[in-house]
Amino acid sequence: MPKDKFFKVIENRTHPGEKLVDTHCSYCGMQCGMKLRVDTSTNRIIGVEPRYDWPVTLGKMCPKGVTAYQQTNHDDRLLKPLIRDDRSLRGTKMGFREATWEEAYGLIVRKFQELQSGFGKDSLSVFSGVSMTNEKCYLTGKFARVALQTRYIDYNGRFCMSSAAAGFMRTFGVDRGSTLPWTDLHETDCLFIAGSNTAECHPTSMFRVWEVQNRGGYLIVADPRETPIARRADVHLDLRPGTDLALANCMVNLLIQGGYADREFVEKHTNGFDAMLEVVKQFTPEYTSEITGVAPEKLIRAAEIYGKAPNAVVMFARGIEQQHKGVDNVSAYTNMSLVTGKIGRPKSGVATFTGQGNGQGGREHGQKADALPGYRKIANPKHVEEVCKVWGITPEEMPQPGVSAYEMFGLMQDKTIRGLYLLCSNPAVSAPNLNEVRAALMNLDFMVCCDMFLSESAEFADVVLPTVTWSEDEGTVTNLEGRVIKINKAQEPLGESKPDWEIQVELAERLGRGQYFRHLKTARDINDEFRLASKGGYADYYGATWEKIEEQQGVFWPCRDEADPGTPHMFLDKKFYHPDGKALLCALPYRPPAEEPCGDYPLRLTTGRVVYHYLSGNQTRRIPFLRDMCPEPFVEVHPETAKRYGIAHEEMVRVRTRRGEAEFKVKITEAIRRDTVFVPYHFGHEKSVNLLTIAALDPTSKMPEFKACAAEIEKLTAAPAAQAQEPIKEVIQT
Ligand SMILES: Nc1nc2c(c(=O)[nH]1)N[C@H]1C(S)=C(S)[C@@H](COP(=O)(O)OP(=O)(O)OC[C@H]3O[C@@H](n4cnc5c(=O)[nH]c(N)nc54)[C@H](O)[C@@H]3O)O[C@H]1N2
Ligand SMILES: Nc1nc2c(c(=O)[nH]1)N[C@H]1C(S)=C(S)[C@@H](COP(=O)(O)OP(=O)(O)OC[C@H]3O[C@@H](n4cnc5c(=O)[nH]c(N)nc54)[C@H](O)[C@@H]3O)O[C@H]1N2
Ligand code: SF4
Ligand SMILES: [Mo]
Numbered sequence: 001m002p003k004d005k006f007f008k009v010i011e012n013r014t015h016p017g018e019k020l021v022d023t024h025c026s027y028c029g030m031q032c033g034m035k036l037r038v039d040t041s042t043n044r045i046i047g048v049e050p051r052y053d054w055p056v057t058l059g060k061m062c063p064k065g066v067t068a069y070q071q072t073n074h075d076d077r078l079l080k081p082l083i084r085d086d087r088s089l090r091g092t093k094m095g096f097r098e099a100t101w102e103e104a105y106g107l108i109v110r111k112f113q114e115l116q117s118g119f120g121k122d123s124l125s126v127f128s129g130v131s132m133t134n135e136k137c138y139l140t141g142k143f144a145r146v147a148l149q150t151r152y153i154d155y156n157g158r159f160c161m162s163s164a165a166a167g168f169m170r171t172f173g174v175d176r177g178s179t180l181p182w183t184d185l186h187e188t189d190c191l192f193i194a195g196s197n198t199a200e201c202h203p204t205s206m207f208r209v210w211e212v213q214n215r216g217g218y219l220i221v222a223d224p225r226e227t228p229i230a231r232r233a234d235v236h237l238d239l240r241p242g243t244d245l246a247l248a249n250c251m252v253n254l255l256i257q258g259g260y261a262d263r264e265f266v267e268k269h270t271n272g273f274d275a276m277l278e279v280v281k282q283f284t285p286e287y288t289s290e291i292t293g294v295a296p297e298k299l300i301r302a303a304e305i306y307g308k309a310p311n312a313v314v315m316f317a318r319g320i321e322q323q324h325k326g327v328d329n330v331s332a333y334t335n336m337s338l339v340t341g342k343i344g345r346p347k348s349g350v351a352t353f354t355g356q357g358n359g360q361g362g363r364e365h366g367q368k369a370d371a372l373p374g375y376r377k378i379a380n381p382k383h384v385e386e387v388c389k390v391w392g393i394t395p396e397e398m399p400q401p402g403v404s405a406y407e408m409f410g411l412m413q414d415k416t417i418r419g420l421y422l423l424c425s426n427p428a429v430s431a432p433n434l435n436e437v438r439a440a441l442m443n444l445d446f447m448v449c450c451d452m453f454l455s456e457s458a459e460f461a462d463v464v465l466p467t468v469t470w471s472e473d474e475g476t477v478t479n480l481e482g483r484v485i486k487i488n489k490a491q492e493p494l495g496e497s498k499p500d501w502e503i504q505v506e507l508a509e510r511l512g513r514g515q516y517f518r519h520l521k522t523a524r525d526i527n528d529e530f531r532l533a534s535k536g537g538y539a540d541y542y543g544a545t546w547e548k549i550e551e552q553q554g555v556f557w558p559c560r561d562e563a564d565p566g567t568p569h570m571f572l573d574k575k576f577y578h579p580d581g582k583a584l585l586c587a588l589p590y591r592p593p594a595e596e597p598c599g600d601y602p603l604r605l606t607t608g609r610v611v612y613h614y615l616s617g618n619q620t621r622r623i624p625f626l627r628d629m630c631p632e633p634f635v636e637v638h639p640e641t642a643k644r645y646g647i648a649h650e651e652m653v654r655v656r657t658r659r660g661e662a663e664f665k666v667k668i669t670e671a672i673r674r675d676t677v678f679v680p681y682h683f684g685h686e687k688s689v690n691l692l693t694i695a696a697l698d699p700t701s702k703m704p705e706f707k708a709c710a711a712e713i714e715k716l717t718a719a720p721a722a723q724a725q726e727p728i729k730e731v732i733q734t
Contacts, residue, residue: 004183006207010052010059017041020049021490025065026131026470027614029177029354029480030204032057032065036471036490045072045471045491055553056182056481062203064614067623071469072491076453076622078466079495083107090460091442101496101506104463109510111446111462112148115419121399125152125408125417129424130160130362132500133475133487134541135526137358138373138533139501140423141366144399146391146516147508151399152417155367156425158405159432161359162368162701163321164352167330170700171338171584172570173577174538175375176482176557177360178351179343179570180313186211188347190218190309192302194237194244194333195319195707196353199228200611202317202480205353218305222247223319224606225636225678226671235302239292241606241676242593242708244320248332249590250288251303253280255339260307262341269574270338272585279587280335291590293673307340311347318355318608322706324594324696331586338583344571354480356615357470361478364539365530370401373530374537383537390533392516404702406431406695409440423450423467423500426616428457429684432704433659433695450500455618456684466497473499475523476549482567483554484544501526535560538577593708594696597675601657601710603641604676607689608707617682633687635664636678637713642668645713654714655679660691663716677711 012035014020020035033054037047048069050059071077081104082096089095099107115123126144130137144153157165161177168175185191186208199206209229213219221233222244230236239247255261256277266273285296306312314337320329334350342348354360365373366387373390376383378401388395403411409431411417420441431437441447441460449461458464474489493499501523508517520526527546535542543559544566552565559566576583597604612630613620620626635655637647647653649668654661655677663686664679672678679689694709 004055004186006058007055008052008058012049012052018046021488022051023471023488023490024477024485025061025357026068026071026619027064027357028202029356029359030057030202031357031477031479031485032061032204033059034061034065036069038490043491045069056479056483057204060204060207063612063626063629064620067625069471070623071452071619072471073494074453074622077494077497078452078454078464079497080466081496082464084462087462090462091438093454093459096464104465105507105510108448108463108507112419112511115445119418121149122151123417124148124150124419124421126150126421127405127408127425127427128153128155128367130155130157130356130358130367131470132358132362132424133473133477133523134358134361134365134484135475135523135530136500137362137367138365138530139504139520139526141373142391142516143504143508146393147504147511147513148421149397149399151402152369152408152411153367153402154369154405154408155362156405156427156430157356157359157363157367158702159322159430159704159706160318160355161352161363163326163698163703164330165363166327166701167334170327171331171334171586174570176570177354178481179349180346180351181481181483181556181568182208184347185209185313186215188212188217188309188311188313190220190306190312192220192306192312192314192336193229194222194316195321196315196317197223197227197229197319197608198353201609202353203611218309220302220305224673224676231671234305235298237294237298237302238673239294240673241604242323242705243292244323244329245325245332245588246283246288246291246590247294247299248329248335249280249588250283250285250299251306252276252332252335252339253283254285254300254303255307255336256280258303258307261339265341266339266585269576270583270585271580272587275587276335276585279589306336312340312342313347313349313351315351315353317353319707321352322703323708324698324705325591326698326703327700328586328588328591332588335585338585344574346569349570351480358477360480360482361476361484364478365534369403374534375539376537386536387533390529404697406697406702406704409437412440412443415443418445420444420447422447422457422461426455426457426618428455428460429616429618429688429690430681432690432693432706434688434690435660436695450503451618452497453618453622455616465503466495467503468493468497468499472497473523476527476544476546478557479554481556483556484541484549484559485554486546486549499523594705595658595694595708595710597710601712603711603713605655605657605692605709605711606676606678606707607681607693608678609682610680613680613682615682617684621682633664633680633683633689634667635713636667636669636672638672638674639668639670641674641677642666645715647713647715652716654716655692655711656714657692657694657709657711659694662686662689662691677713
């Protein structure tokens, strides 16, 4: 990779008695480079240093990254398997006793076999996550289909990346989250960012974002809240939650009306223009303003800036994707790039801010209900045959596609699914409509949870297996650019904890399926098999060897063989992945959110993140600095709305929706629309905002609508209305 203008060589210092291990952060898709400090006398991790030579992030890290190392030797680590003998204590932290691995394995195998002989193979399920390496994600898919022989496997990417994935598949015929490397971003002339709180969620992207403006380029942000990035935007499109489809259609309409369409590009490289035009042309600024609440002049200005920019990148995140029309939103915003031909060349393109550390790789290699390694499909007999050759099973033995993550909870409630192997996810906090989800977990006959900390979901388990943190194992991860990178081991597993892959190989042996797994003795062995299984698929990793990753500072997929350096820029040859080589301009009529505000629930509730916590918070709520900075959830309310309800800053209020209620501290801020309230979702038990969210699923991606539902606020005390205080100013520095 060429070095960009920010690149500076700064030597790291090592102290006597210490070594530095090159690796990446355990958390988000940025996968910032870091060096873990290891005490060579104890062989324990004791700290972190920046990794200045990592080309994407150049030594930068956020508050989560600089404290991530504190997980490894944390007092709360699970060091031995736990078994609960008294099932009446399920749903609480109580009743567990320590056990040996032999006893835990023995119990799991006996229970799994009992359930499968009584109720069929598909009575078991696997629910997984993508904070794991590609090797572990790959093996988890194989474990479900070959060791457990069940169709029911899905994963937390359904709540995260599945709308972006399905939108890109429909538009481009391939799903790589970014069509260009991050090292291009600061050189573009316009960033159009929708539904991403970039400064809090991908903070180490910000130096590139600000550089666009510093160079005289533009930043446009579409978000119902005035996030740190929205505040400095040239245009902030402060839309109502759930109305992006109208906004995106309006942008495309204005780009065409303003003469910014690239007719030649559209003609040669796309299908669907006429049908799309038919839909978008009704989205005039005035009509769109009625739906979105954004002033018409802002819409016109935004389209003009994007249209005039020689190069531009359209970017988005969960704000637009976690809607029951998330897939349409993705394709609608992507239409902006295609209509103007601003794609398939450096400094222009489309990118989603992939969420989890391995949100990209983890969705490509067989953890999805309907997918197999290399982004293959179970519905395609040729794909099944290719994977069966690597796995050594017959196509008849390959289980059918299962159902999506949220739908699995429904099957637990009706007893179609009776056993669960949960790893790398904490759905008792992070799934929507939690009252139902927690009831589904309670309804299981037997549940196993693998985690390194006792999570809220582990409280429902019969057996808890201790796994390792990212720093105690090695493997590859695919970052938000589509760059395959290497995670290195800095310490031996703490206590008796084991990597997920080792647990699965050992369980497979005891389940009588050892012949398919016992050759996998190291993470490297799994990498060899996994690259082979991906060979020839869309997401081809065959040529992305560990050596090449080291030499090139990562390898962008597709990377088909040894000689192939990989693909930093997608579509440079203007070839999209549909059979005719063209991209699809999608015609997407507007649909409102599943639940609109009404008399009983007059507000819009939206949910998301703060910089200090990660997802369900099971890791970050244990880190003292992060917990101190944000100890509890809050509800953001506009000062005028607060006045209307007679509520004061830091007063506790009840927030209610049709599904449930919870109490939160009020944070009065001008940085939110008057008709909208926002709550971060990183907290468990009665503090989970997901008790309130709606499980309206996108029909294609099955992604829940975390970003919009109807809500009401209730004062807890009957005391006279307190005076609404001064709005507090945001303190986040970026
Ligand atoms: N600090 C931190 N960083 C993280 C994570 C974390 O938990 N904490 N998680 C990682 C993961 S897995 C993910 S998926 C990403 C998520 O990254 P983001 O998607 O950036 O984060 P969110 O807070 O979920 O939502 C983004 C923004 O969407 C806005 N929004 C809400 N409703 C709408 C809408 O209808 N339309 C539009 N246009 N915007 C809307 C919200 O106001 C919010 O500012 O972050 C990753 N990085
Ligand atoms: N209301 C609302 N809800 C949301 C969202 C939202 O914006 N609003 N966002 C959604 C999104 S985008 C996401 S990604 C989900 C994520 O939600 P979850 O899937 O719950 O994600 P985590 O909290 O990361 O859960 C991972 C769990 O696995 C453990 N873990 C970490 N690494 C490993 C490993 O290598 N192996 C094993 N076995 N365990 C490990 C952690 O300790 C943690 O308990 O939440 C979704 N829920
Ligand atoms: S931006 Fe993401 S990857 Fe980087 S340090 Fe923060 S959490 Fe870790
Ligand atoms: Mo996510």
